[in-house]
Amino acid sequence: MIVGSTSRPREQRRWAIDLRPLRVPAYRRMWFGNTVAMFGFQLTAVAVPVEMYALTQDSLWVGLLGIAGFVPLLIFGLWGGAVADAWDRRRVLLGGSALLWASMLGLLGHALLDIGSPVLLLALVTLHSTAFAISSPARSAILPRLLPLELVPAGATLNYTTFTGASVVGPLAAGLIFAAFGADRGLPIAYALDAVLFTALVVATVRLPAMPPESEVDGEARRGGLRGVVDGFRYLATTPVLLLSFAIDLIAMILAMPRALFPEVAQERFGGDAVVGWLFSAIAIGAMLGGLTSGWIGRLRRQGLVLVAAVVAWGLAIAAAGLARQLWLMVLLLAVAGAADLVSAVLRQSMLLVYAPDRMRGRLQGVNTVVVAGGPRLGDLRAGAMAAGFGSGVAWVGGGVAAAFLAALLAVAFPALTRYRPPAREHGPEHDGSPRPRRADDDGGD
Template sequence: MIRATFADTTPLRTPAYRRLWSAGVVTVIGAQLSVVAVPTQIYAMTGSSAYVGLTGLFGLVPLVVFGLWGGAVADAMDRRVMLLVTGAGVAVTSLSLWVVSASGVGNVWVVLCLFAVQSAMLAMNQPTRSAVIPRLLPADQLPAANALNMTVMQLGAVLGPLLAGVLIPVVGLPTLYLLDAIALLATLWATWRLPPLPVDGAQRPARDRMGVRAVLDGFRYVGMHKVLLVSFLADIIAMGFGMPRIVFPEMSQKVFGDPPGGGFALGLLFAAIPIGMVAAGVLSGWLQRVERQGVAVVAAICVWGLGVAVFGLTGSLLLAVLALALAGAGDLVSSVYRNSMLQTVATDEMRGRMQGVFGVVVAGGPRLADLWHGPSAAAIGPGLTATIGGVAVIVVMALVVWRFPEFWRYRAPRAPSA
């Protein structure tokens, strides 16, 4: 009974998956250093959450364009090569951010442009990586693998911000970018060890599968599967209305007493959501026993909205961290089920494009939140902004489920009898 409560580690018995998963621990920690560094650096340069909010625009456009196109490319070429090229691109942009930050020759617009290039590289890398997993593991291990992936990503996301909060006063903010670039070497090594991964079942020449038509085919595919469509809408609602990260630098200083430039409270705020996700991931053994996955997604997203709303209302750092951790637990449950839905129905030929749409939704939703959280925080305050977003998540999600009741009724396919 106790064993069934904890995460299922069966996928780790596959060597290729185990290497990618293990390398991901190091890489995610490094990536989270940059996640903290970019908004903190921009806030230090400008003293304005509105400027920090511009990371939403500079991150969202590349994520949408290159995420969708990258999914089509991932359906047309060897996915191992795609991962190597884009992973190297992410490392180069991190090194560039380090050079600019350490030398002091750039300004806020240089940082934002480099951030946009890095977002483009990540947008092409992430759908490819997700499309690779079903090629490495049998279908019945995908929910467990998704839970493991989310757990390791969020474990790194816990350690990364906490480490950033400690390191900024000691080694300086520019060093965070350098550490991110070094950490990426682990994933590049694990990717190099993968076998060739050409696409199965492709009918058209590779050149035809990289164009606009291929991207549009992906949208048509989503439109034919209402459960997948609503799963994407659910994440846009949760992240687009509710992700409060843009207000963290301002709240850490004005509400929780951090010094200018960031400190321990800033690290805790960035780490709180991942802390909740890690806790939920460690205790994720029960997820495979839930058949009403549509209901589970709706409930999990409402938990996310509730946690964010409470965070915006409190002046206690401890309560703020607990509320964000509760939100993070809801986000992990939602993410595991939504990704499993996608991987269950998509063929290998379509999987890259589906993961491209999924990646745009997952990464783009928080950018939408960045766009309105920044100006709203400047106008009415960061706490009230977060609370309004959390309440909106619950209300809009209820309206979408009312409009698409088939999502509420969705059940996971039963495993074949032995």
């Protein structure tokens, strides 16, 4: 009896999500602000394609939202990463936040005034993506300044899990808003809530201490603009493990992201806009459940091999979901894909933050922003274009199968990724939650 009662909590701890990063006050505030803001972002993420499809009745226009989002990510994500390595990262975050607020108010005004312009909607999405691209690399790069390196994987898992939690609740809430008020009145409500909830992240950012570049004597750390971007690519070219991790994620997102098809499939198979919230939430539901049982991820040694397996599982689950004709089965299969996506995302981000030096983290996070946020937008374009030519079923199922096949082929052709193992951990007393020197310290109070 004693052995059984002791081993069960220990086994639960092996599987349960690691909450130790929440002991650090600065990280805890940013985590909370990000979680609240991400809920608002998800309302907008559902509202924009719903509004575009309502205006045009064409999935190709919905797919064009991917181009409107990707082009600024490609330009300003890379530039924002260089800026995050050259300037105070707190100031970069605040500047990007101001621009994000402006785009949110623009979307709200477009809906309230009933302008009904698909072109203007694309322009507002472009502005929103630009602001996100500027601030996102700095927001990700500060994580090793908030936490000891041994807690970075746990912090990345917490960030991604709570993001997916917001991705579950946000689209479901958007679906309820549209079901209760209809698209005409529901759209401004969704955009207004996004603008209000974003305040939590701004407050958390304001309370951060200054975060200038660590390597003040290293001229390379001060290179913003194009020269800094080039330096980042030169470093990436010498690290095949990171380069392959980006490539395999692009394969997964471009070929197997079906979200541009959700509004059309919701209407054709399941009867209306109220269902679209379930489709947008399903992947995040699986990712959230995967995150809550993610204690095992931090103990992995064959991280590269597991990353490849997770991407293959993502593609196959997406393909199977595209064949489903029952809502519950489609949601279940999309959730399985989401759990696989959580594993791949956490491993990829942990590898990037631990492997790269601080002077390069902003630039590599800029590349990561382009890949992680830009890949799905290219996937939107791919899905919308294929659906226009071959139908939503071929666009959905064919993309998932192709992603699984190409991910496996890449791993076989370039085995550096599957051979990757994390560096040996330093042994020592468990971190007590106090920031280490040269990392962002608590500024007094919580």
